[in-house]
Amino acid sequence: MDAAPPLDQAAPAAKLRLYEAILQATPDLTYVFDRQHRFIYANHALLSMWGMTWEQAANKTCLEIGYEPWHAAMHDEEIDRVIATRQPVRGEVPFPHVTEGVRIYDYIFSPVFGPGGEVEAIAGSTRDITLRKQHEQHMQLLINELNHRVKNTLATVQSMALQTLRGSTGMADAQDKMESRLVALSDAHDILTRESWQGAELGDVARAAAAPHQGSEGERFDIHGPAFLLDPRRAVALSMALHELCTNAVKYGALSVPEGRVGIHWAWSGEAPDEVLELTWREHGGPAVSEPTRRGFGSRLIERGLKYDLGGDSVLAFEPAGVTCRVSMPAHRAARAAA
Known part of the structure; x- marks a missing residue:
């Protein structure tokens, strides 16, 4: 059986099918805007999030798709910025999912250059980072709680040390009392x-x-x-x-x-x-x-x-x-x- 030709030697139609398969298989949202801010490509993951078919979504702007006005205006400004600066733009945004409620997304808009070097389209990729954000928030809460507990524990030990030294007959007596009290505190922890x-x-x-x-x-x-x-x-x-x-x-x-x-x-x-x-x-x-x-x-x-x-x-x-x-x-x- 003959081996498939290298990708750089494949026919344009074969390359297109390969790229399409990759874009449809990824769980990330992938899409392309034209210079008029209209969607000219959206993969299955994005269409599923919208709850639309491609026929319903093709050549519509974010506002026409149903994005909140502030959200659509933000992306319109970012698309214009990519065209003007020829540089990618990255951000994070919440988005209401049809079946899963509000999710947090990390996205990047990148320029697509034409044969003459002009920006002819804007490619985008968006990733759901809701779980990561929730994990970060949880970790921050744990850190805050740990700081609180450490401060409380140190205050307890400080008070315990002062009271122990004040009520002891000598250093040996203070050492014995302090050690036993620290063990009791450790057991509780x-x-x-x-x-x-x-x-x-x-x-x-x-x-x-x-x-x-x-x-x-x-x-x-x-x-x-x-x-x-x-x-x-x-x-x-x-x-x-x-x-x-x-x-x-x-x-x-x-x-x-x-x-x-x-x-x-x-x-x-x-x-x-x-x-x-x-x-x-x-x-x-x-x-x-x-x-x-x-x-x-x-x-x-x-x-x-x-x-x-x-x-x-x-x-x-x-x-x-x-x-x-x-x-x-x-x-x-x-x-x-x-x-």
């Missing part, structure tokens, strides 16, 4: 990262805080409650508060003796629209508790910071039978997790 920072399930937050202090059989904590999804800010705040409660329980409370236990329970209370989420930390089986002579970082974080971050209330009580902490927040501050 790990939970949120697993959920793409959409929120954290309250049970996961409670179990992560308790995990370092559980016994070999996990008998030190009784953790239960229905599924709740906390937004990132409240998940971090509650995680840090539970860490401080655990630390205090290990040093002075129920977790300082083998028989001590801690209950972490939560539930909805009240009726909409006044429904609230109530969480209770209760220690028992530990040494007798007395009111501290001064409030440390943990107490201030629970009584002031947690109340602010949750948009609710927080009460820390040093009862003789064991420390109790009651936390509540309005229902709109937390979301019921899907069953």
